[in-house]
Each structure stands twice: as structure tokens, then as C-alpha cells.
Amino acid sequence: MKNLKYLISLIIGHLTVFKHIFKKPVTLEYPEKKIELNDKFRGEHAFDVEKCTACGTCQRVCPSFGTIEIEKEKDENGKFYPKNYSIDLNKCIFCGNCVQYCPFGAIKMTQNYELADEKKSTLKLEINTLKRNYFDNIIDK
Numbered sequence: 001m002k003n004l005k006y007l008i009s010l011i012i013g014h015l016t017v018f019k020h021i022f023k024k025p026v027t028l029e030y031p032e033k034k035i036e037l038n039d040k041f042r043g044e045h046a047f048d049v050e051k052c053t054a055c056g057t058c059q060r061v062c063p064s065f066g067t068i069e070i071e072k073e074k075d076e077n078g079k080f081y082p083k084n085y086s087i088d089l090n091k092c093i094f095c096g097n098c099v100q101y102c103p104f105g106a107i108k109m110t111q112n113y114e115l116a117d118e119k120k121s122t123l124k125l126e127i128n129t130l131k132r133n134y135f136d137n138i139i140d141k
């Protein structure tokens with residue numbers, strides 16, 4: 001009786017495998033093949049320094065304390081601008097609040113999700129990296 005149960009399970013298992021031979025695979029051979037991402041995908045950030053007024057809204061709406069750092073300064077016309085700006089991806093939860101609430105559309109999120117690195121320090125995106133991301137991923141598209 002026990003052996004019969006094993007035999008039935010074995011047959012069911014084989015039938016399941018056989019059924020899937022003719023189906024399209026649900027996985028991809030990453031990294032050779034990559035999925036097409038949704039337009040709203042939230043990946044690495046990009047920053048348009050020209051639009052930023054260093055108002056600090058992004059910092060205030062960020063739920064992960066200490067992720068965004070802004071050093072502001074006044075220009076010759078008395079207007080604030082970000083002398084330094086960084087986003088620490090070690091702390092970021094990719095919620096998109098900074099993008100959504102920036103009153104000037106200065107922050108965007110790119111489709112770059114391949115962010116793994118050996119050093120934690122590389123994951124802190126400094127102003128120049130963020131600016132480059134903007135030119136490479138937002139303006140060029």
C-alpha cells in the first residue's frame with residue numbers, strides 16, 4: 001500500500017515535469033538576458049542640480065533618516081543652491097518620496113538596479129555621480 005502511494009507521487013511528479021517541458025520558461029538567463037522594466041520602476045537616483053533650490057523637502061519626506069544630505073549655499077544673487085548633495089543607497093528604501101515631493105522635479109529615478117558593490121562607500125551617491133546619472137539616463141532618453 002505504501003509503495004503504491006510512492007508510485008502515484010512519482011507518476012504525478014513526472015507528469016508535472018512533462019507538462020512544463022512545452023511551456024515558456026518563467027525565468028531568464030540573467031545577466032545575459034534582462035527583463036523589460038516598467039516605466040515606473042524605481043532604481044538608482046539621478047539629480048538635476050540646475051533645478052534644485054536646496055529647499056530640503058526631499059530630506060524631510062525621506063522615511064529613512066540620514067539618507068539624503070544637503071549642503072546649501074547662496075549664489076551671487078542670494079539664491080540657495082546645493083553645494084553638495086548625496087543619497088546613501090545603504091539606507092535608501094527606494095520608496096520614491098524624494099522624487100514625488102520635490103517641488104522642482106530635480107530628482108528622478110533611473111532603471112538601474114544593478115547596484116551591488118563590495119564597498120559600502122560606493123553606494124553613497126555623491127552629487128557628481130547623481131548629476132552624471134541625470135545626463136546619462138534622463139536627458140539622453
Ligand code: SF4
Pocket residue numbers: 051052053054055056057058059070101102103104105106107
Ligand atoms: S532635490 Fe528638490 S526637494 Fe530636494 S532640496 Fe532640491 S529642490 Fe528641494
Ligand code: SF4
Pocket residue numbers: 058061062063064067068087091092093094095096097098099
Ligand atoms: S527613495 Fe525614499 S528612502 Fe530613498 S532617498 Fe528617496 S525618499 Fe529617501
